[in-house]
Amino acid sequence: MPFPVSLRFSPLYLALLCTFAAPAMAVQVTDNLDLGGAVRARWDYDPDRDIQKFGLDTVFLSAKYNSDTWIGEAQYRFYGRSYPYQYTRNYGDIQFAKYAWAGYRFNPDQQVQVGLNSVPFGLQPYFGSTFYETLGNVIGLEDVQQVGAKYIQQSGDWNVQAGYYLRPAWQGKGTSNGVTYSSVVSEADSYVTDGSDNQERHTVVLRVARALDLGPWKSEVGLSGLTSNIQNRDTDKDGRRNAVALHYLGKNGPWGVQLQAARQQMSPRNPGTDELVTFGGYDGTYNVASRGNLYVADLSYDVAGKYLFDQISGVKLYANYSAFDKSADDFKTSERAILGTSFSFSKLWIATEWIFGKNDPYIGGSSYTQSLGAGGTGHWENQLYMNIGYYF
Template sequence: MSLPASLRLKSTCAALLCTLAAPAMAIQVTDNLDLGGAIRARWDVDPDRDIQKFGLDTVFLSAQYTSDTWIGEAQYRFYGRSYPYQYTKDYGDIQFAKLAWVGYKFNPDQQVQVGLNQVPFGLAPLFGSTFYETLGNVIGLEDVQQVGAKYIQQRGDWNLQAGYYLRPAWQGKGTSKGVTYSSGVSGADSYVADGSDNQERNTVVVRVAKMLELGSWQSEVGVSGLTSTLENRDTGNDGRRNAVAVHYSGKQGPWGVQLQAARQQMSPRNAGSSEVVTLGGYDGTYNVASRGNLYVADLSYDIDAKYLFGQISGVKLYANYSAFDKSADAFKTSQRMILGTSFSFNKLWIATEWLIGKNDPYIGGSSYAQSLAAGGSNQWENQLYMNVGYYF
């Protein structure tokens, strides 16, 4: 896929970069408390669907507190009006929290976090190097935040994280039943055929990882397990969600490798089919196959150099592949491939990614509601995505 390069688009990009580069300052309230945030724009290009959109993506505000004993973090996000939320009238019509937790450090190697925090499962903090994230995100395993308590302990080369989560993230403001940062079990909106109405409760998760040297590779190997209750609001009966994963991450000089295999098995007590469970997030809901295997592979390369008189730095090149192989015979495998680069340009952080997907709800116009269940167009689709952010 070639990149459009019209003069009109170049001038638009330049104007937005200048806007994002306007002076901004983080506020250090005390020696322990910092307030900050980001303003991000996005550029979407899909010639097959005649899409070329460039506009404001996200505004978020954040706070971090760190002391010898007490810690905490909060982040709140705003979306709307611009693509893909052009159906809303005003910016901020979609908004939700990503994080809101407080913690206590017993010592430098032990802590507990309580509130809306990240569920410790698999490769951390994300399942690869990409900005767009993998299919693990949309099936509810990657970058998931829930409300509960998490214990973290580092002992030598071993890292243990265990959590109990009473409920998923609180719903924010939007037009859907899925208005959260995380993709999680949700009630279905009216446009989701064969949708279900479940809510996840009492999630228990354990992640154990060990650092080791494999030849010249600094590596981590780990295993994760998760189980939770799926409360069905139509039948009043409870089902279960279980997931396990094994992962490896390694670093040798500029090269990085991340690998993961996971199994997710949900047994909902739906009024209709038990082969699908509705998930939601980012102001939308969609069906996901209740049983399947997730595979992730990520290769990255860091370039330790500066360019353009030192304005460009921190360049990373990466390739990521993820697949969700569903257990139901008639359901088509979902696949996502991302080729990209991220770097800093003066005070901006930029990620540019070529997204290639098959039965992927977010790539190329395949069915949003059914791609992760029975399947969508079942053909390879592609589009270009860029995110430009000014973080303060």
Template sequence: MARLHLLIRPEHILFPALLALSSTALAVPVTDNLDVGGAIRARFDHDPDRDIDKAGFDTLMLRATYTSDTWIGAARYRFYGKHYPYQYTDRIGDVAFAEYAWVGYRFDADRQVQVGLNQIPFGLQPFFGSTFFETLGNVVGLEDVSAVGAKYIHQQDDWNLQLGVYGRPAWPGRGTSNGSTYSTVVTSADDYVPEGTRNRERQIVVGRLARSLQLGDWKSEVGVSALTSRLENKDTGNDGRRNAYALHYLGQNGPWGVQLQGGRQQMSPRNPGSDEVVTFGGYDGTFNVASRGNLYVGDLSYSFPGTFADGWISGVKVYGNYSRFDKSASGFDTSERFILGTSFSVRSFYIAVEWLNGRNDPYIGGSSYTDSLAQGGTDHWENQLYANVGYYF
């Protein structure tokens, strides 16, 4: 009842707005090939250890999609601000950035090229698991990352090849930090980051090769990915490198799903001080990441077939996801994240409820934001409850 009372307080008006939208807002088919739409989302954060009990606006997203036999394209832009965790800003839109924006050409049903801000083809796609909050792969700059360049996709029978060549990471958006992008990318540190670095990433080359196959009762995909790029240090004027590679497995057996991935990120920056960290940023913040480390991800899910409550509820899924970043530098504590959650749709609303657990995790439980992924933070498990409710139109 305390939670219900919180949601209907006057300052938390998002649910009435969502309900009003649900009867009026629809994707707009501008032509047979073009439609525009978006989403409005609310978020809920409950962490009694830090006296956090927040409910309010999360995101406004606007999108456009174009599809034809030859030409394709997509763009989505996100707006944040005013509400937790951006309560330090005055207005919605004070934090805003593009998620993706690209145009493409289909040579045929099996071959296409995308040019612009598009997702790099690395590891499990499009995410490293079933979670809404995503894994530690996201905060070390490998999961759900878009960059500016060209990507070629070729499907040949059971084989899928993707090659990407990118000039730079995502364009900066609007915010109060140097980390003003949707993707977590190499970024110059803000003043509040101790021993932060000033690198920028250029000449990014990514490749991913995957094969679909049947392993017993499991419809499976196995694949390998690799990334290399140049790190330009703004202080020394010298160039280092970023290399990463991964092996992944994706399996589906009826309602059961398994996703596994193991890989390594190896950066050799040319910092004026220590080369053991590189500063990354995104979502209006910057923080240090260990230059060298192994990333492991495991995800188990179960999707309930059919609908419930006379068709109101559909797509019910439960899942558990564990990710781990083992750092190579001496004295750097391991970072871990464990998420138990469920996602489902209630008519036009998509809902995710997750119990977040993290150790040396910059986003969970109040560990050190700037150093958890480098030297480490509190080095003990923290947890909180998170939920997101979105109306997609």
């Protein structure tokens, strides 16, 4: 996929590409502790909105500790200046932790994690093969980290994960009330019409999954449930957030299938409408319908072999569809479809995706603050997206 001829590289981007060309420099501090990170660039192309942007996307630093008993992971991320954060002056003006937890392994099949860790809900670790992720991410169900404790147990074909989370992720640095990696219940910024000010506490989640063979398909089926308290800070009244999901994951040679159906139902005690709850993340806040069903389907194919003088490997082709069907009669359904591929090129990992969105806050400029609530423009938009990462 060629870059637009109008692309202009700053000295920062040139330094970035020189970094990409350098050899990997993972640091093993001890036999148990590894330090690493990544530098990632992104390319966005949307001719309908005259967007042709290439820039530094993410820098993150990570640490991982692993022994027979004690375990832990942490990752901290930096953003800013480049699209879509061109409104900030310096790189690093937006920053936050993705996760930061310590754990204890009782035996190879049992462990506990305490701190900012991943909430075990639905398909894990993501709702499909995509880099951009599904609509489950922006309604606060996919790739979510909160502060609490999680217990994991593997018993034969059964995997059980249970968590109690006191609160969502700590706020990082940015320009908005939604400065976290995860999409979480937040206080609305002033630009969000019909926004609310809720805080989520005491999240309890249980995920039970079983591995089994269905003919030639190596499969997993699972059921997840989540419940939490959402307190409105204007009315000082408590509401609830409940969610349940049924998922299937199957692998047959190079073919992969992931399916999920989920229901999210929130009963906020807002001073205004209870049909909306404001969420935030990645330096923004927006409204989400308080009640709706999420559907996800993902098909993937792993291409064997190496290509281009063995420089290209690990090629995956995938198609993903997600829809958020809201319960309110006058709210428009949000939809997202992604056709993409990911692969390794020398020391780089690259994902290229053609993304279609309808009433999607991130695709086509529909309506960032209202698409997941009442809806946006109501018609399909599309854009091309590429992420290029050097991981060390």
